[in-house]
Amino acid sequence: xxxxxxxxxxxxxxxxxxxxxxxxxxxxxxxxxxxxxxxxxxxxxxxxxxxxxxxxxxxxxxxxxxxxxxxxxxxxxxxxxxxxxxxxxxxxxxxxxxxxxxxxxxxxxxxxxxxxxxxxxxxxxxxxxxxxxxxxxxxxxxxxxxxxxxxxxxxxxxxxxxxxxxxxxxxxxxxxxxxxxxxxxxxxxxxxxxxxxxxxxxxxxxxxxxxxxxxxxxxxxxxxxxxxxxxxxxxxxxxxxxxxxxxxxxxxxxxxxxxxxxxxxxxxxxxxxxxxxxxxxxxxxxxxxxxxxxxxxxxx
Numbered sequence: 001x002x003x004x005x006x007x008x009x010x011x012x013x014x015x016x017x018x019x020x021x022x023x024x025x026x027x028x029x030x031x032x033x034x035x036x037x038x039x040x041x042x043x044x045x046x047x048x049x050x051x052x053x054x055x056x057x058x059x060x061x062x063x064x065x066x067x068x069x070x071x072x073x074x075x076x077x078x079x080x081x082x083x084x085x086x087x088x089x090x091x092x093x094x095x096x097x098x099x100x101x102x103x104x105x106x107x108x109x110x111x112x113x114x115x116x117x118x119x120x121x122x123x124x125x126x127x128x129x130x131x132x133x134x135x136x137x138x139x140x141x142x143x144x145x146x147x148x149x150x151x152x153x154x155x156x157x158x159x160x161x162x163x164x165x166x167x168x169x170x171x172x173x174x175x176x177x178x179x180x181x182x183x184x185x186x187x188x189x190x191x192x193x194x195x196x197x198x199x200x201x202x203x204x205x206x207x208x209x210x211x212x213x214x215x216x217x218x219x220x221x222x223x224x225x226x227x228x229x230x231x232x233x234x235x236x237x238x239x240x241x242x243x244x245x246x247x248x249x250x251x252x253x254x255x256x257x258x259x260x261x262x263x264x265x266x267x268x269x270x271x272x273x274x275x276x277x278x279x280x281x282x283x284x285x286x287x288x289x290x291x292x293x294x295x296x297x298x299x300x
Contacts, residue, residue, distance in 0.1 A: 016060055020067045026124045027071035029113060037074065041067045061135070068125055068139035075117035115154050122147045123154035127201050130212035155273065166264040168245070174264050175246045179237050182229040182248075187222055194218035195268040200225070205277030221272060228258075228274070249284070256284035 020041060024034035044066055045053070056062045112120050118140055125136045126147065133144035140147050166174070174193060181190035200221045204210025215224045229237060229250065235257075238249045242259050250258040259281065263271035275281065 016063065019060070020063055023064060023067050023124070023129060024071050026112070026128050027068070027121060028074060033074065034071075037067060037070045040070050064129075064131070065135060065139055068121065072117055072121045072139060072141075075120060111158050115157055116150075118142070119150045119154040119157070122150035123158075126151045127155070127203065128214060130204065130206060130210075132206060158271070166266070170267070171262070171264050172246045174267065174269060175248065175262055176239060178225075178262065178269065179239060179248050182225060183231070183237060185226055185231070187226060190222040190226065191218045193267075193269055194221055195265065195270045198269055198272065200272035200274065202274045203277050203280070205279055207278050208276050210274075210276045225260075225272065256281050259284065 017038065020038045021034060024037040028034045028037060041063055045059075045063060048056075053059075112124070115123065121140050122136060125131045125139060126133070133147065136147045137144045140150070142150070178190065178193050180186075181193065196218050197216070198218050198221045200215040202211040202215075204212075211224070215221050229248075232252075234254075235250065235252045238251060239246055240249045241247070242249070242261050245261065247262065248258075248260040249256055250260070257276070259275045261273045261275075262269045263273075
């Protein structure tokens with residue numbers, strides 16, 4: 001694809017375009033606006049000279065970076081955006097987004113709209129598409145550390161906006177029930193504990209082969225959790241406080257391998273946040289004195 005003589009399989013080209021549309025859809029929300037962003041991306045690509053395109057070793061990375069930058073600029077612009085999901089107008093470009101529209105709930109997209117442009121970009125590029133920190137930093141225009149802080153700020157906002165907080169004792173009972181269902185591989189019971197629109201995010205940080213896209217819906221989230229937490233020798237599921245709430249802490253060979261936090265509303269789980277990134281788990285694998293005699297409160 002880099003030069004005039006290059007040929008790329010059509011399936012790859014279609015997959016590439018859908019990937020760019022997905023990125024733009026998550027960042028902008030509005031279907032037609034996302035389509036326009038991808039069109040602008042390809043316009044920039046073909047605005048390069050043949051030599052410039054030939055010098056790009058990974059066109060998909062270049063296109064993704066360009067799409068992210070275009071979307072961030074549009075998010076930062078005071079100009080009015082085109083109608084979003086469920087709003088009047090926006091009849092063009094619907095078909096390419098049908099699959100994504102079925103996956104992404106309007107509730108989550110509306111919550112993303114409440115984030116600042118930089119927070120939304122950092123969260124989408126890091127958590128949804130698992131892009132390398134340096135790539136996220138290049139798009140957002142800040143350091144990798146600053147982008148990580150923006151993504152964490154976005155996660156806190158989404159937790160706050162996604163559901164009415166559940167009392168601590170009720171939250172604790174729900175998480176205990178989730179742990180029990182996972183230990184018994186009880187899919188039916190686990191599904192009953194999840195909201196029909198439950199969403200699960202998996203942060204592997206590019207250091208472990210975790211899912212790079214969120215999982216949507218009670219059935220899919222339950223199946224993914226049961227697969228991830230399938231019983232194995234010397235793997236134990238503990239309950240421990242993380243970010244002030246009961247979470248499932250997975251230990252493998254006495255090392256913390258995952259910390260899984262839950263947002264709940266009423267009697268069901270609405271969001272699952274699974275941290276598997278070894279870098280973020282280093283603090284869990286360093287001995288720390290109890291905070292109050294009942295176990296340390298950790299932050300992930």
